[in-house]
Amino acid sequence: MLDIVIDARAAQLGPGFEVARILPYRKRRMVGPFIFLDHAGPVSLRPVISEEMDVLPHPHIGLSTITYIFHGKWMHRDSVGYEQVIKPGDVNWMTAGSGVSHSERFEDEFRRTGGDLELLQAWVALPEEIEETDPTFHHYEQTQLPHDDASGVWLRVIAGQAYGLKSPVQTHSPLFYVHSELAPEARLKLPEGYSERAVYVARGKVELGGQLYKKGQLLVVEAGKDPVITARTPATVMLLGGEPLGKRHIWWNFVSSSKERIEQAKADWEAGRIKLPVHDDEEFIPLPGGSKKSDAEPLS
Template structure:
């Protein structure tokens, strides 16, 4: 029934920002099309150190980044000229495709000083036919995302389809992504229609088959398993998964089905062929020099 439990590892993405990294994991690289997952915050930092937290312009290929906030706000800027303030409950879906650069800036001192920044970021790998798609960005407001409630249960469909819920978030493959809040004592389960399914415990305590799981743990279940999820206290979960896409290579912020495409992306970034955001182009993250890692093994990733 339960295939693997993944314990989040600490990862620093900048001087002021430490995250819990869940995916990729050496024994489980992906869950459905999801190849990367970070949980940042709650973050408290003094206003004079705010710039240290900024994720400077950096590139992506072959994936979609999905930013989802529990609290706070972040300013996104990208190569397409998009500038979007990301707020809680919204879905911000950026498809890198053939190549895009973007930044994430933390520009509200009171948010950081008050410990009001907490976000989940995932990367969704693209099917081979879409890996070189034109880059795009779309912000979806909370009212565009269906919510279901029942006794002790609240859930929002972030993307895909699950439990009969669908929304207009454009995805490239069969998948689901849910934000679920359970009151203490509530019972829940997983959607049956997807091949690969995982649960990330963001807050609280979740019991499955008599064993308790805590924040920072992801549970990945075998196909057709129908576990009973019991909230031992008020609990927040992120449920995700879908149809597997096959092997993917990941190096720094690049994802591809082909190792040679990763090498091309490295050179494109070094040579300036992936343009910087026009309204945030005075600094950027250089390509990491990591000669010990061949393409296909992750170097230190940025948050997004």
């Protein structure tokens, strides 16, 4: 029924900002085009939120980032010139393409008052023919995203198509990304029509194939199977997947079908050839390890 179960591991985004990292994983690097998944929180932040929690300007190539918030607020700024507060239920979708930098900071009222924070950030690899597209950014309010609510199952289609609903979020390859809230004993069948599918348990406990799974586990479904998940407590699950794009290399924040392209991106960031975010260009995250060869690992 399941190809693999991945347990989240602790990772540091910066001083004082720890997240649960789900993808990539050594034994399963991607699910469809999804190449990265972090879960931050839930955590209650005291006022005033330390600047150590901010994610300073850093670069990306060859991917799209998807930021989705359950609780809290975050300010996005990028080198294209976009500046956007993201709130619960909204989607920030940034396509890095040939190269972009961005920052993510706590600001204004939320920094002063603190409060609950919980969010997910996913990356999807770009098809090889558009890896060098111009960088873009799109923001979608939660009211723009289709949802359904029936028989103890509430769901919102963040991106792609699932359950007869289509998100307005612009994507570059066949995929689905769904947020669902399940009442105890509610049942949910995974979306059909995709080669690779997975369920991330963000809260509570669910049963699949007679086994119980808990928060922090990614359940990657075996090809050709058609499982149904059953909530054994109130549960929050994220459903994701799509069509695979082939081998990818990843190093730090860079994704590419070419190892040489990642080396170029490293050199570009170290030399200052990737522009810093507009209105946030006074500090940045240095290239880890300097200009040393990366040994970028192939993902497939």
